Amino acid sequence: MxxxxxxxxxxxxxxxxxxxxxxxxxxxxxxxxxxxxxxxxxxxxxxxxxxxxxxxxxxxYLENNSLAQTLLGSQQHSSIQFNWSTRVNICIGVAQGLAYLHDGVRPHVVHRDIKASNILLDQDLTPKISDFGLAKLLPSDVSHISTRVAGTLGYLAPEYAIRGQVTRKSDVYSFGVLLIEIVSGRCNTDTKLPYEDQILLEKTWAYYDQGQLDEIIDSSLGDDLDVDEACRFLKVGLLCTKNVTKRRPDMSMVTRMLKGEEDVESHEITKPDVIRDFRDLKLRSKATSSSLLTSIVARSSPSSSSSTGNTTRTSITFTAISDRP
Known part of the structure; x- marks a missing residue:
């Protein structure tokens, strides 16, 4: 209010x-x-x-609400014209804010809930990252922290959603999803569409793989659209959502890529990992827990196991995961 x-x-x-x-x-x-x-x-x-x-x-107070309410919401409730230059400024602004959280403060800050509804816009449409209720502090000498999983399905990095290991690269994944949403003008998840079109990230990869990446660009964009730049932004989004965490760029590099100061083409783009829904998350979590248990039992010495009479167990707890953007 x-x-x-x-x-x-x-x-x-x-x-x-x-x-x-x-x-x-x-x-x-x-x-x-x-x-x-x-x-x-x-x-x-x-x-x-x-x-x-x-x-x-x-x-x-930020006059223009959030990206979820304006760009990705019902356009009849928003008089804002999101032309290409405006979207470029929003993408770069969010990247700069996130890069500052990751590298500009000590300890580092992992937001954990980067999504369209947490990007607010002021009167000049300058983006502001909001809602730090799930934020975690990451000391400089620590690569990751294990925590209960919280956030929004669709934006959650798979390794974080499944194993509870949060790093700055978890935010990078979420930003990659957001970036593709801004360029395409649609939410990452839309269950009203045919099954193969429901997940924007999967659809974007399919178009990239077919050499038709420009097909995912928002068709409502006008004359100021730079197709090559838009495709570059989409490629950056795919780089951010790489399956292998360490191969994702950090946010400082992402910012340079968006500004055209870092070559995108020299980086290999691979198929992103996607968690489609809660059922998918549950199945993959069980598989991971089973794999971890097998590994732990295999490493346990027979003598120690027999002497205690106990079996080593492992579990992963999920809390506060939302399916709302």
């Missing part, structure tokens, strides 16, 4: 419902993480209020 503070400044108030999955720990995480961070492409936090189970965050 929109409000004003005493000096007349317009602010946005985020009220967490009593049914919200975001508990006190996540709320405080969001507050602590962003309170001292300042960047053109990150929301500014003015303050907070906690009373019992009621939690409120006060952000700077």
């Amino acid at each position: 929109d409000q004003f503070i005493r000096d007349g400044t317009a602010v946005a108030v985020k009220v967490l419902s009593l049914q919200s999955r975001q508990g006190a720990r996540e709320f405080l995480s969001e507050l602590i993480t962003i309170s001292d961070i300042s960047h053109e492409n990150l929301v500014k936090l003015y303050g907070c209020c906690v009373e019992g189970s009621h939690k409120i965050l006060v952000y700077n």
Whole structure:
């Protein structure tokens, strides 16, 4: 909701419902993480209020809502014209904000929930990354942290969704999905479409593999469309969603690629890994757990196993995964 503070400044108030999955720990995480961070492409936090189970965050007011409500929502509710130059600025802005979180602050910040509804737009359509409730701090000497999985299906990096290992490259995957959404003008997941067209990332790869990548570009774009640049952005999106985590570019490189300062063609593009739905996630999680258990049991010495009489077990817990963009 929109409000004003005493000096007349317009602010946005985020009220967490009593049914919200975001508990006190996540709320405080969001507050602590962003309170001292300042960047053109990150929301500014003015303050907070906690009373019992009621939690409120006060952000700077952003006039044009989110990408999910405007670009990817029903266009009849938005008067914004997302021409190509506007989309380029949004893509680069989000990339710069994410690169700052990953490399510009210590400890590094992994957002964990990069998606269209968390990209807000100000009056000049400058993008701002918002909602740090799931953010994790990553010390410089740590490659990844293991945590309960949270986020939005469709944007979740498979290795994070399945094994609970979060790295900065998890955000890179989510950004890759978002990037393709912005260029194509549609959500990554649309169950109203025929099965083979439901997942945008899969469709984008299919067009790339057929040498027809320009077919996925938003057909509503006008005369300022640069097809070659749009295809380059789509290729960057595919690079960000590579199956092998370490082969994804970091966000600093992604930013250079989008600006044309880094050659995209010299990087190999491979088929992205995609989790289609909760059923797919559940099946793959069980398979991974079974594989881990087999590996652990195989490494356990017979003597130690027989002496304790116990079998080593492993499990992966999933919490707060949403299917909403």
